[in-house]
Amino acid sequence: AALDMIYREARALARVQHPNVVKLIGVVLPSGDRLSGVVMPWAEGGTLADWLEKHREPITGPGLGEALKILLGIASGMMAVHEHGILHLDLKPENVLLAGDGTP
Numbered sequence: 001a002a003l004d005m006i007y008r009e010a011r012a013l014a015r016v017q018h019p020n021v022v023k024l025i026g027v028v029l030p031s032g033d034r035l036s037g038v039v040m041p042w043a044e045g046g047t048l049a050d051w052l053e054k055h056r057e058p059i060t061g062p063g064l065g066e067a068l069k070i071l072l073g074i075a076s077g078m079m080a081v082h083e084h085g086i087l088h089l090d091l092k093p094e095n096v097l098l099a100g101d102g103t104p
Contacts (some may be wrong), residue, residue, distance in 0.1 A: 003036055010038050012086050013035040020077030020104055022097055045098030048074075052093055066102055 006027065011026045045051070048070065056097040059067045074096060081088065088095075096104050
């Protein structure tokens with residue numbers, strides 16, 4: 001059942017082509033005691049949680065523009081996945097990946 005869910009989610013994610021949605025590279029099948037999962041590109045910019053940790057002070061000036069860019073990117077990506085019938089169900093800073101240029 002869990003493996004079927006991973007396959008369903010992977011197939012659905014593979015249909016989404018959007019600059020703010022991580023691209024699916026592949027699916028790892030379970031083998032022995034190894035878990036299954038999806039393979040995605042490395043997020044050079046880390047996670048949104050990492051970004052927030054670096055910007056603990058009130059965000060103003062150029063940092064405010066960067067924060068708004070991230071927020072709009074997240075919203076745009078979520079709209080794209082929703083249009084494909086996908087619900088994230090665990091959207092939190094630790095699960096938002098950032099590219100090297102800060103794009104979510």
